[in-house]
Amino acid sequence: MKIAFIAMSGIRACDTELLELGLTLPGFVERSKQIASLPSLGLLTLAGMTPKHHDIHYIEIPDLTAESTEVDHFDLVALSSYSAQIDEAYELAMRFRARGVPVVIGGPHVTARPHEARKYCTSVILGEGEPVWLQVLEDAQQGRLKLIYDARKLDFELADAPMPAFELLKIENYNRLTVQTSRGCPHNCEFCAGSNLICNRYKQKPAEKVLAEIDRICEIWPHPFIEFADDNSFVDKAYWKALLPELAKRKIKWFTETDLSVADDPELLRRMRAAGCAQILIGFESPTRDPLDRLELNRNWKLRRFAQYKTAIKTIQSHGITVNGCFIIGLDGQTADVFDDIVAFVRETELYEVQITILTPFPGTPLYDRLKKANRLIEPANWEKCTLFDLNFRPIGMTEAELRQGFHRLAVKLYSEAATQGRRNAFKQNFRKNVAVEKGNGYVLN
Template sequence: MRSNGGEVFSPRIQKQAALRIALVAPKFAPSFFGRNHSLPIINPQSKAASFQGALPLLAALTPSPHTVVIFDENIAPLDISALQDFDIIGLTGMIVQTSRMLEILDELHDFHGHLIVGGPYVSVEPEVFQRRCDVIFVGEADQTWPTYIQNVADGKSHLTAYEQATTTDLTKLPMPKYGDLDCSAYAMASIQYSRGCPFLCEFCDIITIFGRRPRTKTPDQFIEELEHLEALGFSSAILVDDNFIGDKKKALALLDRLAIWQEKNGRRFRFTTEASINLGDDPVLLKAMIAANFTSVFIGIESANLDALEETRKVQNTRGDSMLNKLDRIRDAGLIIFGGFIVGFDSDEKSVFDKQFEFIQQAKIAQALISLLTPIPTTPLFDRLKSEGRLLRDHPECQIIPRNMTPDELIEGFHRLNARLFDPDAYLARIEDNMLALQKNGTIENSFRNIKAGLKPAKMARDFIITARVLSRLLASLFRDGELMDVGGRYFHNYLKWNKNTATRTPLGTYLAYVSDHWHFYKFVKQLRNRSEGVTHSFGG
């Protein structure tokens, strides 16, 4: 019988000099940003988009002489029998990993050592893991993890639930042990500069886990980690900050250092991150992000319905001029925008699905993630809907009772909106409009001329081979799904149309990257609609 709650737990493991610890990242359910259908086409050597940074950090926080082995089920199947030789098995996981986390714990129910669970999901709903594990870590574990490990090694009693009394000082964190990962299996690295967000969005669990006061590492720390990742073979990274510009002054300090580092290193490293829409009000930050070689940014736009934004306390999206103007300034600076949107707010009526579609097309956001409003435990939204008797915790898709429509109407509108957004012509029209806007304001030169200017025979031959292989894999995938004539035909038609206009003329390799991404989203929204097992409209949490 596993433990249940915060009581003191007597040691099951005998005192020993060195513990063997397995840290496990459960497989993600197919999701919007998982690139499950495009990675095998664009970069088949990569088994996953990126890694969960908590595990190499926990490995670095583990006191000597204990050893840690990281298992990532997203790049290789998990052999449960191979875990039996360890003293401690730790799992981390987001909401999109919940089902697999529970399956793994159930498969390990007779494990002789300690079963540990931490991460975002257990931090908001620890009761789900009762009787399934020995110890849980709620919230940050940078201080509590080393204490727990040392107590176990010394044969002492320990708690079954740990929660830090104070937030972590990120400047005191060690370098994550990135070398413990199979780095060749990931398309890009994962790195963190800050935690926390200053805003008060009603639906968000970030502030309940990490707080409203952003905390950062030093620029020197970040550069040291970056150089380590580059030495391991990475050339791009996602900054997994909750809001990169939560502390604008410290964000700018890092960007200035990164720009210098990039100049010294030939601007080889590319970045993407998440930021609030008020980035569009700060030309200095935008210029600094471009100088540091940021190429894209995810922005939580949520809704074209201003009443919904006010209702959910997303006030940063309602201040100043329009969201469309802010998004234009971000794009015009040279950043590709990924947008997050939600349907199901109390002020949303049945017309919201058409309004969201029209806004997204007008904003030219190709990669637009649509989610159903989901009440995460610990958030003000969850507490409010619970008090109003409007939670549907056991519904497979919709977890709320909407104000102005039925749950079925919300679900149907959600699927219809996704189908419209990721129709091949609608999706490619947003990319084309982006290119035309950038050409018009002179932000970038024609992509064909840019690439042509730097071509050399050896590189041309190599690029030709890569492009041919990508095309072959894409056509094979379209054929297997019976979409070669319809979707494939529309890809071909749009390519011809683009290349009739010098402003949108695009090298075939670049165009194949666009449509491979679309193919992932197109297949994903069909899986959502068909309620394929494990597929989720969320992308984290």
């Protein structure tokens, strides 16, 4: 079969004023470009496990006006999309179906809304794609695709994960590639639309498989920048302490997402730095304590860690690893003071980078269910607003207008050229001072 793996790529936002601001805010645009340029690791993984006798193609479509939507005939199309682009994915699926081409869609959104997705595609994959993909291919060849392939109760191990088909990519189109070391997260944050929505437990990929994927990337892209596609790296710190010396041998630079606990382990931080870790992203969510209460539903982990926020940032950055601190606007318990509170927090901690988003009720999350039950969703099925930058719920503690306008003003303060460069200069100066101190103590950071 001739198979197309199609990703709906790019950043979406409905807020035209924010989009216009973004054109002039370097700090805001930089991370947006990084996210927008990431390939779909899920589709590349399925492509990697597709038997070689099939003719496979990887295609990214930034929007439905792109020329790449008018593609050659395929025997099967696999589509991947986040909630913000799902309506475009549905429209594209209908275009293919009108030509008689069967379409399969998977991912967190359709796992949460399978009956919606069934209206537009031939088949829906619920949960992880790997356990059912070979069955999908067999059924497609026989012309008997099922409406739903439900992998949620199948026990798939990352030890069985295939090598993603990185060779399908035009490397010059990317500034970083993704590798996954784990799936899931031990925390249960109310708002999170990560892999917990498709994966029922935390899983770790064997280190030798991770290294093999990095080696494969290095074959086609010398000295790559890797983004580990984990919801929470370093949960298993012993695993990473064994992996990091091997990563150091590859001489790559990399980025990942994690939680505050990395600051508890200086040895881990030293090994991360020596292995090429450039930056970690941490979800602080709020610069003040009260809005964190019950945000993490298992053990109230975020609230219990709040007192350590500022010292943790200093500790991590003193090792030469920059911190990208994430804050959510619109949490219950926040007032219009949150905008000034974030600016003050960023200045005091000298965060290298900061990411602000608007609280977003993604389908399938406890947040969506809670706000819907309380009649606080503005448009419950307007997935186009699931962008992290558009408001689609009724906040408490400030008006909708105060939230939108405050978000715009905050973006200007944080992402102006002067503010962005000031944070970077402060990090460099502090790190140089720390290196001098460490040299005086007989230890030199790499």
